[in-house]
Amino acid sequence: xxxxxxDYIGMFFVLIGSLFFLFGTIGLVRMPDLYNRMQASTKTTxxxxxxFLVGIGLMELSWLIKLLIIAFFVVLTAPIGASALARASxxxxxxxxxxxVVDKYKEGKND
Amino acid sequence: xxxxxFYLIISILAIxxxxxxxxxxxxxxxxxxxxxxxxxxxxxxxxLVLIAVLSARFIYLDVALVYAILAFIxxxxxxxxxxxxx
Numbered sequence: 001x002x003x004x005x006x007d008y009i010g011m012f013f014v015l016i017g018s019l020f021f022l023f024g025t026i027g028l029v030r031m032p033d034l035y036n037r038m039q040a041s042t043k044t045t046x047x048x049x050x051x052f053l054v055g056i057g058l059m060e061l062s063w064l065i066k067l068l069i070i071a072f073f074v075v076l077t078a079p080i081g082a083s084a085l086a087r088a089s090x091x092x093x094x095x096x097x098x099x100x101v102v103d104k105y106k107e108g109k110n111d
Numbered sequence: 112x113x114x115x116x117f118y119l120i121i122s123i124l125a126i127x128x129x130x131x132x133x134x135x136x137x138x139x140x141x142x143x144x145x146x147x148x149x150x151x152x153x154x155x156x157x158x159l160v161l162i163a164v165l166s167a168r169f170i171y172l173d174v175a176l177v178y179a180i181l182a183f184i185x186x187x188x189x190x191x192x193x194x195x196x197x
Binding site for chain 1: 113116119120123124126127128130131133134140141142143145146147149150153154156157160161164169172175176179180183186187189190191192193194195
């Protein structure tokens, strides 16, 4: 009984996670410039990995610890990589979209 | 476990990988390609875990863990190269 219930909850989490992957990559294709693409894809795929791995862990309960280790590692490192990449591409000279209204990085440098 | 559910999940992940590959091929700058690679890496990690479940091998989870670590190192190396520090 409880096994079956956990199975269905895990399937729900896995479905949510894969839909987050789909939305993140749609944002990757549709967004107009690099920073918007990064905003759309990095957050959603990180949350997608978290939800997917927790869902798989609820299906296979004996794997849960190792899956949580992988999820913890991905959640820890994905923002670091994205932040380093955004900063490096700003310094590399990639322009913002022409309809962007605020550039906090440049404002901070002028102070 | 319902096998049709896994067919659905694999289809969604395949569409995601196709969209990411579109940006990876077309992306105007190096950073666009790096962002697309980062997103594809997360999708691939989930797919490796799914393969581990479908073939019922606990040891395949190590592949996903090592893949996630190497992908992080790759993105940071690309960022350092663009910044001019490498």
